[in-house]
Amino acid sequence: MSEPGLPLDDLYREVIIDHYRKPRNRGTIDGARHVEGVNPVCGDEIRMDVVIEDHTVKDIAFEGAGCSISQSSASMMTEEVKGRTLGEVEAKIAHFRAMMLDGAEPAADLGDLEALQGVTKFPVRVKCAMLSWNVLQEGLEPSTTPA
Amino acid sequence: MTLLETRLAARAPIDPRRLRADFPILDQDVNGYPLVYLDNAATTQKPRQVIDALVHYYENDNANIHRGIHTLAQRATAAYEASRVKAAAHIGAQPQEIVFTRNATEAINLVARAWGDANIREGDEIVLTAMEHHSNIVPWQLLALRKGAVLRYANVTDTGYLDFDHLRSLIGPRTKLVSVAHMSNVLGVINPVADIAEAARAAGAFLLVDGAQGAPHLPVDVESLGCDFYAFSAHKMLGPTGVGVLWGREGLLATMDPFLGGGEMISLVHEDMSTWADLPHKFEAGTPNIADVIAFGAALDYLRDLGMPAVRAHEMAITAVAIDALSAIPGLHVHGPKAVEDRGGAVSFAVDGIHPHDMSTILDSYGVAIRAGHHCAQLLMRRLGVPATNRASFYIYNDTADVDRLTAAIREAIKVFA
Numbered sequence: 316m317s318e319p320g321l322p323l324d325d326l327y328r329e330v331i332i333d334h335y336r337k338p339r340n341r342g343t344i345d346g347a348r349h350v351e352g353v354n355p356v357c358g359d360e361i362r363m364d365v366v367i368e369d370h371t372v373k374d375i376a377f378e379g380a381g382c383s384i385s386q387s388s389a390s391m392m393t394e395e396v397k398g399r400t401l402g403e404v405e406a407k408i409a410h411f412r413a414m415m416l417d418g419a420e421p422a423a424d425l426g427d428l429e430a431l432q433g434v435t436k437f438p439v440r441v442k443c444a445m446l447s448w449n450v451l452q453e454g455l456e457p458s459t460t461p462a
Numbered sequence: 463m464t465l466l467e468t469r470l471a472a473r474a475p476i477d478p479r480r481l482r483a484d485f486p487i488l489d490q491d492v493n494g495y496p497l498v499y500l501d502n503a504a505t506t507q508k509p510r511q512v513i514d515a516l517v518h519y520y521e522n523d524n525a526n527i528h529r530g531i532h533t534l535a536q537r538a539t540a541a542y543e544a545s546r547v548k549a550a551a552h553i554g555a556q557p558q559e560i561v562f563t564r565n566a567t568e569a570i571n572l573v574a575r576a577w578g579d580a581n582i583r584e585g586d587e588i589v590l591t592a593m594e595h596h597s598n599i600v601p602w603q604l605l606a607l608r609k610g611a612v613l614r615y616a617n618v619t620d621t622g623y624l625d626f627d628h629l630r631s632l633i634g635p636r637t638k639l640v641s642v643a644h645m646s647n648v649l650g651v652i653n654p655v656a657d658i659a660e661a662a663r664a665a666g667a668f669l670l671v672d673g674a675q676g677a678p679h680l681p682v683d684v685e686s687l688g689c690d691f692y693a694f695s696a697h698k699m700l701g702p703t704g705v706g707v708l709w710g711r712e713g714l715l716a717t718m719d720p721f722l723g724g725g726e727m728i729s730l731v732h733e734d735m736s737t738w739a740d741l742p743h744k745f746e747a748g749t750p751n752i753a754d755v756i757a758f759g760a761a762l763d764y765l766r767d768l769g770m771p772a773v774r775a776h777e778m779a780i781t782a783v784a785i786d787a788l789s790a791i792p793g794l795h796v797h798g799p800k801a802v803e804d805r806g807g808a809v810s811f812a813v814d815g816i817h818p819h820d821m822s823t824i825l826d827s828y829g830v831a832i833r834a835g836h837h838c839a840q841l842l843m844r845r846l847g848v849p850a851t852n853r854a855s856f857y858i859y860n861d862t863a864d865v866d867r868l869t870a871a872i873r874e875a876i877k878v879f880a
Contacts, residue, residue, distance in 0.1 A: 321827035322495045327820075327878050336815075357819055358836055358849040380849055382817035383879075437823060 325433030326440070327383070330391075334427070335383040340393035343374045352450040354442055359385040361447045365454040370401045377447065384440050387424070389447035391427045401455060411448055415441055464803055465778045472772035478861040483842075484764075485859055486511040495829025498867045503647050503675060503855035504833055505697045508761070512700060515760035519753045526749055528726060542752055545759035546742070549707050552762055552770075553673075553692060554683035559715060561745040562755050566674040567597040569693035569708035570641075573670055573746060574601035577691075577714070578639070578719040584610035587636040591616040591624055591653070591666075592845050593646045594784075596838040598672040602641065605792040612636075618845050622798035624674040630661045637667040643690075644676025648837045648851060649798030650781070650805040654681070657705060659688030659736040668714070673715060674698055677707075678857075679777055679806045681770040690714055699765060701758035704751045722747040723830050773858055777807040778864065780856050784809055787869045793876065807856035810837075812871065816879050818850040828871040 320458075347364035359381030366374040375393045379386060396404045406424075413419035414432055421429040434444045469475070482488050485507045490497050499507060519541065525534035527542050543557075550557045563569045582588070588602050592615045599613075606613050616629035624642070633640060640662040645652050655671055662669040670691040676682055677692075678699035684692050691714075696705035710718075720727055720738055724747035729737040738744045762876060765773065782802045788794055793814035799805045818834030825832055833853045836843045843849060854868055 323824060323827045323878070332879060356835075358843075359819075360849075382819040384820070408667065440819070440823060443819070 322433065322436050324420070326369070326437055328430040328433060330427050330430045331383060331387045334387035334390040338377075338386060338390040340376050340390065340397065343378065344374055344376050347374065347376075348454055350450050350454040352446055352453070354381075354385070354446055357381070357443070358444055359443055361385065361389050362451045363389075363447070363450050363454055367455070372396050372399055372401070372404055375451075379447075382392060382440075382443055384434055384443035385446050388428075388431055388444045392447050392451060393429070395426050395428055396451065404451075404455065406456075408448055408452060412445075415444055465775065465782070466776060468771055468775040472775045473769045474772060476768060476772050476776040476858055478776070478859050481509075481768075482859045484511065486510060486513070488859060492829040492831070494657070494828050495867075498830045498860075498864045500832050500856065500860065500864065500868060501833045502860075503698070503837075503853065505703070505860070506678065506700050506857050508702065509700055509764055511764055512702065512757045512760045515757040516702065516753055519756050523756075524753070527752055528743070538756075541756045541759065542750070545601040545755045545762070547765070548759050548762040548866040552682065552708075552765070553677060553709055554685055555692075555695075555709050556712065558741045559709050559712050561710070562750055563716070563743045564704055564751070565697075565706035566672065566693045566695040567601075567706070569691075569706045570597055570670065570672065571601045572708055572721040573691050573693075573710070574605045576718045576745070577668075578602075578605040579608065580719060582606075582609045582611050582638055585636060586611045586638045587614055587632075587634070588612070589614050589616065589629065589632045589637055589640045591629065591642050592618045593624065593649060593839065593842045594641075594643055595647055595672065595674065595675075596840070598643060598670075599841065602639075606733070611638075615841065616642075618649070618842065622651055623648075623804070624651065624653050626654060626657065629658065631858070632838050633661050633665045633667060637662070637665050638666050639670065641672065643674075644670045644682075645679065645806045645808070646798070646839075646842075647675050647808055648810050648839050648842055648853065649809040650810070651799050652676075652804060652806060655687045655689060660755055664675040675806060675808065680774055684709055696754070696758040696761065699761060701761035702754040705754045705758050708745070712741065715745070718745075720744050720747065724748045726750070730844055768858065776858060777856060778802040780860055780862065781796065781805065781807045781809065783862050784856065784865045784870040786852065788872075789878070791869060791872055794872065797846060808853060809855065810851040810853045812848060812851060813876065816875055818852045819851050820879070821872070821875050824875040825868070825871045826872065828867070830868055830871045832868070853872055 344364040347366045351362040361379040363377045410422040523537040525538040527539040615631045617625040668690040671689045673694040677694035692709040697703040727747040797810040822834035
């Protein structure tokens, strides 16, 4: 077949397929904060365990099921936030949101996540990329701290 | 019936390339490729005749129906009632047994309210199947919650058939209603409605058939099916959105209270009580969707002229080609029966390592429209052990060239994820 009219190569970048096939930080962490989210329309699921100590994301792991965009976004996100201070993580969430939802150019510190910029050309798939970030945000809120 | 028998029953075979000229929407490029529309189980495209009927009505006949004395009101009323006659003829019923609703979902809700509230008591049982669309589950859940009734679900076999023996074992003295899909919108399987009707009748239970995928694709005769209610939707059979049909046995509809109250559905209104209009108007409160019901009449004419046996023969033939072509792709698995005698043209499939949403995005980039998701059948998704499926569904204007485009695009998707 000839080249398609939609920028498929921008959507399915090699790094995305790689994270989809070999997700990083996949699993669970005993005693961590547990948060989860689903996209009810498409059924994508993310379950996340987050360990926060000294205002730092000490450890993070996820499990889930869904499309390549939702799962690779979660995998890349865990790599980018692990070991960072809460302030750095909040900034990263803000940069990622700005790129995905407001069309901002990727910030220099987004690493592999920059590959997800192509998803913005497929508006119905943006929610797939955002799922794990919304779950992470919930995991950082004080109200979810176990007693 | 076998494909040969179905072909012999058809007046003339369907020529999809010729029919395509009637469907203006199909003549376009999507993402740089000629559109291949394979989402017909969700909604079909509309022929010029249906679009023209809508325009003609608004340009010439628009008026409120039934009580007007003037000429336009008479014309609109006659055209609206003519659609009722056509809808009745499509399923072998009488016009006074045809109730127009918004969609098949509302038709089922009408029965759950107007029949269910008066007839279902605590401990009564309603038998469904695990392959039902949510529209044939949730109205019964709501009824069961109101009344303390119990829902029971018949199994689906590993090969994608209804487990009829299990269904029969669920039907007992407490069963008041059985409600099943004529054809599954996911598996494509055609359920043995006549046998189910016999089992229900033997237990003194009523049978509702969700015909949303039956009426568009199969010759339907409600008398030989033996059911008590049959629900279907205009937009899945060339008609406009916003029109559904409930058929019910006349004697049954006559005993039922109204569903909604208002204009159209009354005979006399007093301060504290009213008397109801005759069937079917008792169930059509307020100004109905006049224009779309009239345009649905044009869709029914179109299908009548083709002949439903010819529609069925065409779909069996293209479904056989599609299942063969799909099954030849390494890593692709077709859900549901393979024998086209037992199924219609909604073909769900899985491809190893590729989520249906990724598949659907890639196919769309090649101009091929399929559906990916749970298809409003989450119970069935759990039974199949998948979060979602890919579904290609065929209709009268699809041909084997569309199957070729589908399989070529799937092979491209496999390359992306290789």
